[in-house]
Amino acid sequence: MMTSYDPLELLTTAEMSAADRLTIASGAPGSYLMAQAGAAVALEAEHMLGRALGRRTGRIAIFCGPGNNGGDGFAAAERLLARGCQVEVGLLGPLEKLTGDAALAAKAWRGPVSPIEALSLDGVELAIDALFGAGLARGLDGLARETVLRLNDWSAATGRPVLAVDVPSGLDGSSGQVQGVAVKAKTTVTFFRRKPGHLLLPGRVLCGETILAQIGISDEVLALIAPRAMANKPGLWSRVFPVPRVDGHKYTRGHALILSGGLARTGAARLAARGALRAGAGLVTVATPAEALAVHAGALTAIMTLVCDDPNDLSKILEDRRKNAVVAGPGLGGAAHAKALVRALLQSGGAMSPPRGIVLDADVLTSFSGDAFGLAQEIRASGANVVLTPHEGEFARLFGDIDPHREGSWGDLQPQVDAPDALLLALSSASKLERVRAASALTGAVVLLKGPDTVVAAPDGRASIADDLPPWLATAGSGDVLAGMIGGLLAQGTPAFEAASAGVWLHGAAARHFGPGLIAEDIPESLPAVFRTLYESFFAQQV
Numbered sequence: 001m002m003t004s005y006d007p008l009e010l011l012t013t014a015e016m017s018a019a020d021r022l023t024i025a026s027g028a029p030g031s032y033l034m035a036q037a038g039a040a041v042a043l044e045a046e047h048m049l050g051r052a053l054g055r056r057t058g059r060i061a062i063f064c065g066p067g068n069n070g071g072d073g074f075a076a077a078e079r080l081l082a083r084g085c086q087v088e089v090g091l092l093g094p095l096e097k098l099t100g101d102a103a104l105a106a107k108a109w110r111g112p113v114s115p116i117e118a119l120s121l122d123g124v125e126l127a128i129d130a131l132f133g134a135g136l137a138r139g140l141d142g143l144a145r146e147t148v149l150r151l152n153d154w155s156a157a158t159g160r161p162v163l164a165v166d167v168p169s170g171l172d173g174s175s176g177q178v179q180g181v182a183v184k185a186k187t188t189v190t191f192f193r194r195k196p197g198h199l200l201l202p203g204r205v206l207c208g209e210t211i212l213a214q215i216g217i218s219d220e221v222l223a224l225i226a227p228r229a230m231a232n233k234p235g236l237w238s239r240v241f242p243v244p245r246v247d248g249h250k251y252t253r254g255h256a257l258i259l260s261g262g263l264a265r266t267g268a269a270r271l272a273a274r275g276a277l278r279a280g281a282g283l284v285t286v287a288t289p290a291e292a293l294a295v296h297a298g299a300l301t302a303i304m305t306l307v308c309d310d311p312n313d314l315s316k317i318l319e320d321r322r323k324n325a326v327v328a329g330p331g332l333g334g335a336a337h338a339k340a341l342v343r344a345l346l347q348s349g350g351a352m353s354p355p356r357g358i359v360l361d362a363d364v365l366t367s368f369s370g371d372a373f374g375l376a377q378e379i380r381a382s383g384a385n386v387v388l389t390p391h392e393g394e395f396a397r398l399f400g401d402i403d404p405h406r407e408g409s410w411g412d413l414q415p416q417v418d419a420p421d422a423l424l425l426a427l428s429s430a431s432k433l434e435r436v437r438a439a440s441a442l443t444g445a446v447v448l449l450k451g452p453d454t455v456v457a458a459p460d461g462r463a464s465i466a467d468d469l470p471p472w473l474a475t476a477g478s479g480d481v482l483a484g485m486i487g488g489l490l491a492q493g494t495p496a497f498e499a500a501s502a503g504v505w506l507h508g509a510a511a512r513h514f515g516p517g518l519i520a521e522d523i524p525e526s527l528p529a530v531f532r533t534l535y536e537s538f539f540a541q542q543v
């Protein structure tokens with residue numbers, strides 16, 4: 001059965017094997033799961049042929065590997081043959097070496113099996129890639145590599161599609177990274193739950209459209225597996241989303257403070273402020289150097305202004321604990337100035353309850369380049385709910401080349417983090433998910449690493465991955481708006497992980513609503529329409 005909705009949980013390949021084992025242990029034979037997987041692949045193959053040719057004929061070539069992914073290929077082949085399709089099967093390696101369910105599926109296949117190099121693609125309408133799935137253990141080489149390249153060349157030259165079983169072969173399902181080479185699929189059929197690699201780049205592009213099929217694994221296994229990575233969809237954060245209440249008023253919706261840079265760079269703070277206001281903060285104030293006050297005052301209406309020239313001014317302003325969320329970074333300017341302001345910001349608030357929400361972005365992150373330990377210590381000492389929102393460049397400058405062996409670099413931080421060596425290794429991992437998790441575990445902040453596959457991670461290991469951000473969101477000032485929106489959600493009391501995840505989703509939804517041609521100013525203005533749909537569909541609230 002194919003699902004038309006997207007469940008949130010994302011399972012690593014190890015978690016998926018656990019789901020498989022638990023299901024088999026509860027009495028469902030592995031051969032049954034494989035038959036179901038094969039049937040789901042066969043169904044999609046027929047759809048694809050039907051779409052391409054308007055009929056269900058045309059040669060199908062199935063490329064099977066030596067494990068259970070290949071077993072799924074055999075199961076699909078038998079199903080397609082039974083449906084009257086023309087199917088040919090090639091196997092990587094000797095038939096006698098197949099074991100377990102894959103051997104049973106191969107035995108049940110009534111047609112011939114060619115060595116993989118002899119399986120011709122001439123005149124083929126659809127190729128099925130069942131070489132490797134969750135069991136990929138290393139980079140592809142030799143005949144496996146040649147076969148993948150042959151499939152890709154054929155597809156590029158003829159425009160005919162490849163249907164991948166579980167993941168395109170060569171793609172690591174947990175990280176979304178390519179191991180040597182990988183198949184470029186038109187469609188991927190995966191089972192039970194998606195994996196992080198279906199969402200993370202380049203995986204998402206290599207998968208083409210990912211279709212989820214249910215093959216008899218019960219949702220009950222999720223309670224035992226307790227997956228920590230989720231697709232970033234409203235279901236992830238709707239429980240704590242600040243839907244306005246009839247008996248609420250602007251003071252219950254918090255007060256966001258946005259720090260501005262000097263005269264030449266005020267736009268970024270205004271974009272962030274507009275984002276915070278549209279995201280629902282009750283009040284928004286821009287704290288600006290005196291030199292830029294007139295510029296802001298002339299350009300702002302609903303948003304207030306305050307003069308803030310130095311860290312002392314900021315500490316004074318923050319004595320007002322109703323200012324419960326702060327955004328610092330967009331257009332803030334010079335490293336020394338930004339760093340001094342952030343120190344004052346993190347040291348203010350003390351034992352505020354609930355702690356102040358703080359978004360650190362752009363120039364603030366750059367001001368701590370190479371000093372992730374220093375930033376981590378300040379964040380941890382502050383007791384604030386901090387969200388860091390780097391793009392790849394800022395992330396690399398902050399966490400890229402920290403030296404764990406430098407005398408005193410850890411300061412008093414080491415006892416505060418679990419498995420520090422593993423954590424430092426993970427910071428340079430090829431997996432975006434693992435890098436962001438490590439950065440979060442190190443700093444004690446929620447970390448959001450931007451991109452078409454934005455990842456948000458919390459210090460406890462929870463993570464969300466976006467899968468629907470439109471490419472036109474990458475426009476000047478877009479990140480400033482995002483930082484402001486997260487500040488606006490924090491001001492309303494949304495917990496940091498959910499505020500960051502919801503901010504990412506709303507940002508993408510606003511961009512999708514507006515469409516191509518979007519500039520940063522359009523994002524806050526598109527939010528009302530997004531809220532309307534969200535409230536009606538998710539909170540059953542008439543708007």
Ligand SMILES: NC(=O)C1=CN([C@@H]2O[C@H](COP(=O)(O)OP(=O)(O)OC[C@H]3O[C@@H](n4cnc5c(N)ncnc54)[C@H](O)[C@@H]3O)[C@@H](O)[C@H]2O)[C@@H](O)CC1
Binds near residue numbers: 072
């Ligand atoms: N819930 C599940 O886990 C289910 C899994 N099924 C299928 O089973 C697959 C996983 O099966 P396996 O664990 O057998 O793994 P795979 O079939 O992905 O691959 C394992 C085999 O490939 C070899 N291998 C790994 N990397 C290689 C490389 N780089 N070069 C050459 N050989 C390499 C291994 O030695 C092993 O023989 C899934 O992807 C899915 O298609 C389905 O049958 C049904 C349910």
Ligand SMILES: [K+]
Binds near residue numbers: 069
């Ligand atoms: K595959």
